[in-house]
Amino acid sequence: MNRNESLVKLENEQFDICIIGGGASGAGCALDAVLRGYKVALIDKSDFASETSSRSTKLIHGGVRYLEQAFKNLDFAQLKQVRHGLEERHIVLNNAPHLARPLALMTPVSSWIEGLYFSIGLRMYDWFATTDTLPKSKWLKKEQVLSKIPTLNKAKLHSAVMYYDGQLDDARYCLALAQSASEAGATVANYIEVKGFEKDEKGKLNGVQITDKQSTKEFTVRAKLVINCTGPFSDKIRHFANTSLPGRIRPSKGVHVVLPYEVLNSDHAMLIPKTPDGRVVFAIPFEGSMLLGTTDTDSNDVENESKLNKGEVDYLVSTLNPYLADKIDISKIKAGFGGLRPLLSADPNKSTKTLLRDHEIEIDAVSGLVSLLGGKWTTYRLMAKDTIDQADHIFGQTNECSTAKHMLVGGANYDFDSWKFLAKDFNLPDDISQHLVKKYGCRAGEVAKLTAFNEPLKERLNSQYPYIRAEVVYTVRHEMAVIPRDVLARRIRLEITDWKATLQVLPMVAELMATELGWDKAEKERHITEYARLLEHFMAEATTTEVK
Template identity: 70%
Template sequence: MNRNASLDKLKSEEFDICIIGAGASGAGCALDAVLRGYKVAIIDKKDFASETSSRSTKLIHGGVRYLEQAFKKLDFAQLKQVRHGLEERHTVLKNAPHLARPLALMTPVGSWIEGLYFKIGLQIYDTFATNDSLPKSKWLSKKEVLDKIPTLNKKKLHSGVLYYDGQLDDARYCLALVQSASEAGAVAANYLDVTGFTKNDSGKLVGVQVRDTQLGPEFIIKSKLVINCTGPFSDKVRLLANPALPERLRPSKGVHVVLPFETLNSEYAMLIPKTSDGRVVFAIPFEGAMMIGTTDTESDSIDSEATLNESEKQYLVDTLNPFLANQIDISKLKAGFGGLRPLLSADPSKSTKSLVRDHEVEVDSSSGLVSLLGGKWTTYRLMAKDTIDEADAILSKRNECLTANHMLAGGENFDPLLSEQLVSKYALPVDVARHLVRKYGSRATLVADFTSSDSTLKERLSTSYPYIKAEVIYTVRNEMVVAPRDFLARRVRLEITDWNETLKCLPVVANLMARELGWDESETKRQIDDYSLQLKQFIADAGA
């Protein structure tokens, strides 16, 4: 993906469909549309997956909480959401085997009655997972639970119920969708801010006016149809197209804290089934750390980035502490992150945590804008299918959806043993080779190739992590990395797992990028200073 080449095409060509928003839903729509034969443009105000789609709990799941609510409240909309999630779970795992994998989750219980309750519930969850290869749930003894998660509080533990869902690297999965769409013919570009629309004599949208936030100029992308996939920001785009539309979204903020891996000291994740506000909370191993999340609070503002604050940090730590033998040392907080859920609601009296994570495709009869509203990561493909089915109807086409079996970028000819070949051929350390395969899949060799001509590119960005200099060069040239945060937060996940190490290796990353992008000394310093200031503010907000 080359940004300058994309900009030239966006300025000079006309498209069948222009998609605004390159998170999971927008990227899913772009891939679906281009595979159906449409000429597609996809743009984002910031980087790909820079908002909600990179700030999830990293789970591919039907939603255990939705299942419980469905039976407790006889809410069959929740049941439909579980079924859709579990139907899509195996597809998400199958189509990007390097970025998504099964995850074992333990639910610790304090009595046999509680154990029976969760075992029955998770057996029902299993029955919804048809055509699925994941193991079924099991009720384990206290000893079996402690063998798997040795840090749990023995005194309060009776037994545990083990079940399986999937885990993904959300930002890179979204990038793989954009890459796959681009390689199938779509034109993708990041850092294009929508400032308005052009309309024909009938008032229908025929162009998207954008400003290049990197280079400055405004231009118009001509398109027969415009699809709004901006998640929690959807109302802004809807009202820009038609100010008479009512607002539809109730954004909800969710945050995660990231602690050392030793907090659980296990490759097993944990589901905490009871919290003070009626949610479930997960403790999940991710990228060599342990992540706890998430919260659910009404969001007052969508204009500033959702970040972790001190009270949210304390809530999540207090939720996990009763289950642990040793209390968490909060001074060991490594990082944290927040995001906004795009929840749909027609009833302002409902709390956000009671809202269903379902989606809706809205067509504005006045402007012709199509908006994909609501939804969640696991069902991104189904959401995209529904949206492009609607596009078919509008454009008087009838095309088959081909995404169910479309292997994503890096998944083609994927060999789990590729890391051994990288160690042998390029003399890379084992942990570096494994990391490259888990991030780039079958394309890991392309990253490693850079080290053949320049051995300094084998050097680690941080002594504590397997990320190497070659990745910076590769991602700038092939994955449209424009700013240091694109690389450190989303191409590798260092920002969300270790703030201090991110600050330490930021100058190295920025200087490597400067060589590729032609930054002078003052621009390189500005890039370092801007991102450094942002990270330090995150640390201050969290009271870390």
């Protein structure tokens, strides 16, 4: 992906479809549309997956909670949601095997009655998953559970039901979608902000007025059809197109706390099935740490980034503590993050916890804007298919969707054991070689090659992590990283797992990016100062601010 080349095309060429929003749904739509033969532009006001799509629980799942609610409330819409999620789960796993993999989850129980209840429920979950080969659920004895998660509270543990879902690196998976769309012919660019629309004599959209946030240059992207895939921000784009449209999005804030890996000391995740507010909470190993989340609260603020506050930290920690032999030391929290779910609701009095994570395709009869509303990560491909099916209908075409079997960038011939060749050929430590293969797949060698004639690029960014300097150079040259946060939050995931380490490596990352992007000293220092200030704000909020 070359941003400068994309900008020239965006300004000078005519597109069939312009997709606004570079999250999972937008990038998924771009890939589907370009594979169907359309000339496609994909733009985002920030970086790819910079909002909701990088702030998930990192699970690919049908939704155990939805299944339980479906049977409790005889709600067939919930069952449909579970079925769709489980049908798509195996596709997400298969299409990027370097970025998504099976994950075993434990559901601890305190009695045989609870064990029977969850065992039956998770067997039904298995039964709905007819299209994949993940292992089936098992009811494990106490000793078996403790052998897998040794830090659990023995006194309160009776047994546990183990089941399987998928786990993904959400930001890099989204990036792989955008890269795959780009390599299939789409014109892709980040940091492009929509300011409004141009319309033809019938009032239909035919141009997207944008500002390049890096140069402040303004121009119009010409397109026959515009698709709005901006998640929690969808109403803003809808109102740009037609001010009379009613609001449809009900944003819900969800946060995660990041704790040391040793809290569970396990590669198995854990599902906490009962919380005071009726949600489920997950404790999941990720990038050498442990994610704990999530919450579900109404949020009317879509302009400011969602942050983790102390009240939310206390809630999540107090939810996990009863299951642990040793209580969590709050001072050891490493990081955290918040995001907004783009829930759909016509009833402002309904709790966000009761709203389905389903999607809807809206076509505005006045402006012609197509909006993909709602949805969740696991079903991004299905959401994109439904959207581009509508584009086909508008264009009077019948094209086949081929994304179900389209391998994403890095996934071809993936073999995790190839890390051994990487270690040998480039004299890289085992953990670094394994990390590169997991994140770049079959293109890990391209990152490693940068170190062949530049030994300093082998150096770790931080001694505790496998991330190396070569990755910064590679992500700028090939993955459209524009600012340090693109690298540290989304190309590698250091920001969401360790705030202090991110602060420590920031000057080094900025220096490498300055060399690649031609920043002078003042611009480099500005990037360092702005990002450091943001990280320090996150750290302060998580330790001093209560829930409002």
